[in-house]
Amino acid sequence: MRVLIAEDDPYLADAIRTGLRRETIAADVVHDGTRALDAVIDENYDIVVLDRDLPGVHGDEVCSRLAREHPEVRVLMLTAAGTLDDRVAGFELGADDYLPKPFEFPELVVRLRALERRNQPASPPVLDAHGVRLDPFRREVYRSGRLIRLSPKEFAVLHTLMKADGGALGAQTLLEQAWDANADPFSNTVRVTVSNLRKRLGRPWVIQTVPGAGYRFGTAA
Known part of the structure; x- marks a missing residue:
């Protein structure tokens, strides 16, 4: 999941970004409405966490334009304006x-996970295939009943590959889903992470390299 945090309070924005990254959610930050609209054009975000009272382009206008021009991007308004009339206006x-x-941070995470599911075909929250069981809410991975300790990036890559249901994903797609906008697309970050992930999951390998296409989750043919 890729999230853009549009929040003019730098301390709150940084705290949210840090917390989301610990939850294996890739997150970037902007501090005004103009940069929020530009970022959505430049990057493939799933959700925008939007402060309503933004400088530059106001958060209300940002929300309206996103709904009109980028309906595939979900918007979660995060604002001090919390009356019933405010909420109705936001919707x-x-x-x-x-x-x-x-707000309580765990509630923010749960709401983001729920919004993510709206953009995807119906699938069980817990993924189970080829002897690997991944629970995105508990952030637990088991291989043949054994708990596997993964780093946040390794977990995010595995989750992305398992959701693809056997489809091959390129390094760029994995970067977009598991890293933030500061990731270097020309580095070997994805290759190293996949290599470490394979080792942690053990044999037989369940992440295959597809020449010219990237990687897929599944056993060798």
Whole structure:
């Protein structure tokens, strides 16, 4: 999942980004509405966490334009304006969810996970294939009943590959889903992460290299 945090309070924005990365959610930050709209054009975000009172282009206008021009991007409004009228107005602008400040961080994560599921074909929350069981909410991975300790990036890559249901994903796609905008597309980050992930999961390998296409989750033919 790729999330853009559009929040003018740098301390809150940084705290949210740090927390989301610990939850294996790739997150970037902008501090005004103009940069938020530009970022959505430049990057493939799944969700925008949007402060309503943004400088530059106001958050209400950002929400309206996203709903109109980028309907595939979900919007979660995160704002101090939390009355019933405020929430109704936010939904009328095109927001998909609305969370008043102050908020509890676990609730933000749960709401983001729920919004992510709306953009995907129906699938069981817990993924289980080829002897690997991945629970995205508990952030646990088991191989043949044995708990596997993974880094946040390794978990995110495995989750992305398993959701592809046997389809091959290129390094660029994995970068977009598991890393933030600062990731270097010309580095060997994906290759190293996949190599380490294979070793942690053990044999027989369940992540295959597809020449010219990238990687897929599944056993060798």
